[in-house]
Ligand SMILES: O=C[C@H](O)[C@H](O)COP(=O)(O)O
């Protein structure tokens with residue numbers, strides 16, 4: 001499929017240099033087994049169809065950029081734990097199923113604002129994610145290396161294997177996850193504000209226990225993988241024809257999205273996404289016109305298949321209240337069946353005086369509020385949240401109930417790309433959204 005796309009402009013691709021190393025890596029990837037199965041992608045599509053009908057909520061979250069070194073049991077466990085904790089709070093508050101999707105097991109490729117980076121007079125290629133080059137500022141590390149795609153495949157397999165084991169093997173038990181939330185509320189200053197809502201979840205769980213509601217759903221969860229479909233050599237090498245249906249699926253992840261910088265209607269990324277049968281997303285920034293949106297939907301989902309298409313809006317707190325309504329109105333008038341999800345991260349990035357890329361927790365929350373307000377006023381469904389987060393106590397975003405100041409960012413600034421909400425900030429976001437849902441139901 002890569003060759004079929006070769007005629008089209010493809011933004012944000014590395015210059016690999018060595019053609020034979022590239023051919024070797026692609027051949028190796030082509031021979032690898034799928035990371036996910038097409039039937040799982042179809043099941044996720046069904047779940048997302050419920051989101052588009054207003055009957056479910058999507059929680060999508062994880063790192064901006066995963067790293068090969070980050071695939072440790074502790075790291076993956078902490079991230080999953082945070083996602084599951086958020087999901088319980090949101091399920092209760094929304095009174096609907098929460099579809100859980102990680103930005104994990106494949107989120108290794110990054111689009112950049114600039115192709116190169118200069119430090120102390122030296123200019124090197126920008127870091128494009130572990131799947132392309134290394135973050136270290138040396139010529140060797142920054143030289144794109146196709147063999148990294150095979151490492152990314154293996155790292156994704158390891159992360160997915162661990163994730164499947166965790167969520168299927170008792171770690172996701174609802175009572176256990178709620179106990180973690182109770183702990184957060186009881187023991188952290190930031191959590192205390194949410195005692196009331198945590199108490200109500202507690203009551204609901206006790207009631208379920210008393211009447212002996214126990215099902216697989218209490219002990220296990222479905223958790224799907226997702227990443228940006230950015231690096232076309234990788235994604236096309238992992239696209240396979242499904243033996244059941246004869247249709248192509250990108251088996252590198254369940255859900256793939258096209259980013260803000262690569263969603264050109266006539267570009268290779270949109271063409272690629274239109275050809276695979278996975279559920280797909282498109283990021284929608286403040287410059288998107290309603291005509292762009294309709295054209296994207298026509299190209300990506302001409303059949304209007306429920307669950308196929310998700311728009312992930314990332315307008316910025318200041319723009320969402322004016323920017324989002326015309327898009328939704330036109331989509332509604334055109335009868336689109338897409339889901340609408342809010343990414344409150346990517347429109348709110350700024351540089352702190354220390355030089356760290358950061359985001360204010362209050363801006364993130366304000367964009368989420370704007371998202372709910374707009375949907376409520378138009379009668380459309382605020383379908384979910386897409387966030388960059390980690391389960392660790394990093395200091396990358398400022399603010400929150402256990403506040404991080406701009407001059408405290410360097411204490412534990414570990415991201416290799418964008419600033420993530422830490423564990424406390426992520427849980428707070430879930431509780432604040434829960435409060436919002438309670439008042440707007
Ligand atoms: O998520 C990713 C970033 O927003 C994107 O890679 C751009 O980052 P940059 O402006 O640091 O290049």
Ligand SMILES: C=C(OP(=O)(O)O)C(=O)O
Nearest residue numbers: 064259260261283314346
């Ligand atoms: C690059 C990203 O987002 P966007 O395409 O919306 O800028 C991202 O999700 O990390």
Ligand SMILES: [Mn+2]
Nearest residue numbers: 064388417418
């Ligand atoms: Mn990002």
